[in-house]
Amino acid sequence: MAGNRRLPPESPDALPPQKITFDLKQPATSLSLNHDGSMVAAVGRKLFKLIKLGAQKFEVKFDLRDLPPKQLNLNYSSNDVQWNPNDDLQLATAPTNGSVVLWDLQKTTKSKIAHVYENVHERAVNKLSFHPREVTILLSGSQDSTMCCFDTRVKTGPVATYKGSESVRDINYGFIPPYDNYFAATFEDGTSQIWDRRNQTSFLKQWSSHNGPVYCCAWHPRENWIMTGGRDKTIKVWDIVPVRVKELYTVHALFPVARVQWRIGHKTHVTSCSQFLDNVVAIWDIRRPFIPFASFSEHTDDVTDFLWLSDNVLLSCSKDGKLVQQLFNEAEKPIERATPTSLSFKHDGNLLHSVSDSIPQKKQSGSQQTPTSFYKPPVDPYQEQFLLHTSSLKEFDWGNSHMFGMSDFIKCASSYKLSGHPLYELCDHNYKVARDLNRQDVAQVWLIVKLLYCRGDPNCSQLGLLPTNSSVVPRPGVWKTSVSTRPEEAPGTTTSTQGAAERELQAHAVDGPTGKVVESLADDDHSTDVIEAMNFFECQRKPDTSVENFGPAVQDWVLPPEPFQLRHDVIQRPLSPDASSATGISVPSAMEVTSTRKHVPNESSTVQLNRSKWKFNEVVASMLKFYAEKGDVQTSVSILIVLGDLGKRLVPDSLTKQWFSTYIDLLMQKQLWNISSLVIKLCPLPEISEMNQQSTYYHITCGKCNKLIEQKGWQCSRCEKIFSTCSFCNGTVKGLFVWCQVCGHGGHLKHIRDWHKTETRCPAGCGHECFTHPAVL
Numbered sequence: 001m002a003g004n005r006r007l008p009p010e011s012p013d014a015l016p017p018q019k020i021t022f023d024l025k026q027p028a029t030s031l032s033l034n035h036d037g038s039m040v041a042a043v044g045r046k047l048f049k050l051i052k053l054g055a056q057k058f059e060v061k062f063d064l065r066d067l068p069p070k071q072l073n074l075n076y077s078s079n080d081v082q083w084n085p086n087d088d089l090q091l092a093t094a095p096t097n098g099s100v101v102l103w104d105l106q107k108t109t110k111s112k113i114a115h116v117y118e119n120v121h122e123r124a125v126n127k128l129s130f131h132p133r134e135v136t137i138l139l140s141g142s143q144d145s146t147m148c149c150f151d152t153r154v155k156t157g158p159v160a161t162y163k164g165s166e167s168v169r170d171i172n173y174g175f176i177p178p179y180d181n182y183f184a185a186t187f188e189d190g191t192s193q194i195w196d197r198r199n200q201t202s203f204l205k206q207w208s209s210h211n212g213p214v215y216c217c218a219w220h221p222r223e224n225w226i227m228t229g230g231r232d233k234t235i236k237v238w239d240i241v242p243v244r245v246k247e248l249y250t251v252h253a254l255f256p257v258a259r260v261q262w263r264i265g266h267k268t269h270v271t272s273c274s275q276f277l278d279n280v281v282a283i284w285d286i287r288r289p290f291i292p293f294a295s296f297s298e299h300t301d302d303v304t305d306f307l308w309l310s311d312n313v314l315l316s317c318s319k320d321g322k323l324v325q326q327l328f329n330e331a332e333k334p335i336e337r338a339t340p341t342s343l344s345f346k347h348d349g350n351l352l353h354s355v356s357d358s359i360p361q362k363k364q365s366g367s368q369q370t371p372t373s374f375y376k377p378p379v380d381p382y383q384e385q386f387l388l389h390t391s392s393l394k395e396f397d398w399g400n401s402h403m404f405g406m407s408d409f410i411k412c413a414s415s416y417k418l419s420g421h422p423l424y425e426l427c428d429h430n431y432k433v434a435r436d437l438n439r440q441d442v443a444q445v446w447l448i449v450k451l452l453y454c455r456g457d458p459n460c461s462q463l464g465l466l467p468t469n470s471s472v473v474p475r476p477g478v479w480k481t482s483v484s485t486r487p488e489e490a491p492g493t494t495t496s497t498q499g500a501a502e503r504e505l506q507a508h509a510v511d512g513p514t515g516k517v518v519e520s521l522a523d524d525d526h527s528t529d530v531i532e533a534m535n536f537f538e539c540q541r542k543p544d545t546s547v548e549n550f551g552p553a554v555q556d557w558v559l560p561p562e563p564f565q566l567r568h569d570v571i572q573r574p575l576s577p578d579a580s581s582a583t584g585i586s587v588p589s590a591m592e593v594t595s596t597r598k599h600v601p602n603e604s605s606t607v608q609l610n611r612s613k614w615k616f617n618e619v620v621a622s623m624l625k626f627y628a629e630k631g632d633v634q635t636s637v638s639i640l641i642v643l644g645d646l647g648k649r650l651v652p653d654s655l656t657k658q659w660f661s662t663y664i665d666l667l668m669q670k671q672l673w674n675i676s677s678l679v680i681k682l683c684p685l686p687e688i689s690e691m692n693q694q695s696t697y698y699h700i701t702c703g704k705c706n707k708l709i710e711q712k713g714w715q716c717s718r719c720e721k722i723f724s725t726c727s728f729c730n731g732t733v734k735g736l737f738v739w740c741q742v743c744g745h746g747g748h749l750k751h752i753r754d755w756h757k758t759e760t761r762c763p764a765g766c767g768h769e770c771f772t773h774p775a776v777l
Helices: 407-415 423-436 440-454 500-504 527-540 577-583 617-630 633-647 653-669 673-682 749-755
Strands: 020-023 030-033 039-044 047-053 058-063 078-083 090-095 100-104 113-117 125-130 137-142 146-151 160-163 168-173 182-187 191-196 205-208 214-219 225-230 234-239 246-252 257-262 269-274 281-285 294-296 303-308 313-318 322-327 341-345 351-356 391-396 508-510 517-519 555-559 605-611 737-739 746-748
Touching: 030 303, 030 313, 039 078, 078 125, 090 125, 137 168, 146 168, 182 214, 182 225, 191 214, 191 225, 225 257, 234 257, 234 269, 257 303, 269 303, 407 423, 407 633, 423 440, 423 633, 440 617, 440 633, 617 633, 617 653, 633 653, 633 673, 653 673, 737 749, 746 749
Parallel strands: 030 078, 125 168, 168 214, 214 257
Antiparallel strands: 020 322, 030 039, 039 047, 047 058, 078 090, 090 100, 100 113, 125 137, 137 146, 146 160, 168 182, 182 191, 191 205, 214 225, 225 234, 234 246, 257 269, 269 281, 281 294, 303 313, 313 322, 341 351, 351 391, 508 517, 555 605, 737 746
């Protein structure tokens, strides 16, 4: 690549380079430098300019799209451009129509197109690469998974065609002999290949390099290394000398990697930019894989390409239409902002404290309890030497602290019931588990979930509810309600109410406006707060006083008594004809409602009103988010699983996926494999519930030669023996097969079962003692 070549040194009288920003007017997709580094080509969908590079400013030397609109076609819209490294007058571009275009700057006409290889690819060409030493050899890689080799002296078409595994995303020739006749190609299926351009039949090497498409690659200018970058947000360096390509380094970027290059003059420095969502050019030291060594953030949109003019000067283009020259000694150094100390909690609750050994520690005078202070020594901002940093790690034991321990997490995960029983039984069982572990808040959550979602179930248990004969007196000011369950009473009669003290001792779970009563049965120490919370919820609801909602089975609201005793009964008479005509209200003359009940000072008046239904799903959702944000994702996930279909729409799917993934990771850290598999199975999201079906393989080997069975059939490809034969009858087993996991011999289940009723050794005669004593299978 042009960016990997060291340029001739500048003259002593030349001005030092400086930061320059040049407006290209259009977004650029690719850059290419000429041989002597004096000009750069910038192309895009609506851009093709050759720019002369100066020490203080840039200027456009050629604008190859400066033509009448009728002459412009897809040949002037390019995905990639390459300047011939041995000829400054020849360029090649990769249009979006599947052609390859050669350009000659010596032509006297305004159009500089020298030749067009039309329709050599069925889809768009993604990348081009000139041979580093042979002037006329050009290579192209296309979206149609083919690679074509051109001799620019032959105008009929490609001289060689290579078939890849998938769409070709990048292609590059090597630099060091004999690799200068080899080229590397990366594909969308995550594989990378090395080809000898003289052999069209098959590749030399192929390996799986990334999880997902591989967008770019680059040969090291001095080592036998290849660098690749992919959508999995990693940059990997491979050693291609061994028979099997060996991974040497892995750098973890923040976004998918679109372009990679080696920095000139630095063996371990690599440069990358993202395909989207990032406007930063990052420089990494492959020995420090998580923090960039330096970065440039001058662009305001995604960076599309870059190249090094020297070890200190970087040229980059972006979708913002800017061409920016930047100096490495002015780059940002993220490592300087990294904290030298770190704190973290282990999975067992212990605290870890790490301090960099490069930071001198100063003990302050005074008692030993005085905290230790740290100071950071001054560093050279232009220091480019990689320093291997070491840190000292200390672990602090919190003992049996309940706050930081994980014992409750393990016990709850092992004891919770998540399925297989009615909802109220699951809530009761999990309530007891949390209560026995002294997790009172979690226990009350399970009880409230049961009260909210199971209050209409006549089979619901009474665990955790206040019994009717309890002597617990609620707090003053709580508004109690009574339920009318006698719709057969005649109109005009009143419901006799009990005394205030007796009413305070009764508690009912009411199933909305239907009037069904589920009485509490069990005695529990923690039921008082729940009942008071229920009464609090009852008081917060506003009654629906609309006339159409009055019915025979409505709830009685107990109102306070009149402050004064009435002298006589209240008689409601209809309006007079004059008043009704004046107001426009037609009232039947026979309508007369008389209250026959006399008000007693010590008795309460009862009015029948209907309550609107309380929508509590939002409250439950906020409760789940509260526990998840507090760090108790176990409670949130367990409640969602227990609720089943009732909890599908409580929280968004993205949040549910995050909770389940976190909980499954915690279970696997604690080696609770069975429980994690159960949680995966019960998750309502397909991307989580299908995790057990991914990356699960059974490898079968031949019982004769131990070769891995990779093909279908009954015969081993190495020893040509039937590998599924019965050791007892020597027949082929086409049904249920049982075998010893040590010696690998087996056969029909019936035959092996009959054999081991009396024998302990293998029936194949290998001498292995499959059972220590006769057993029954």
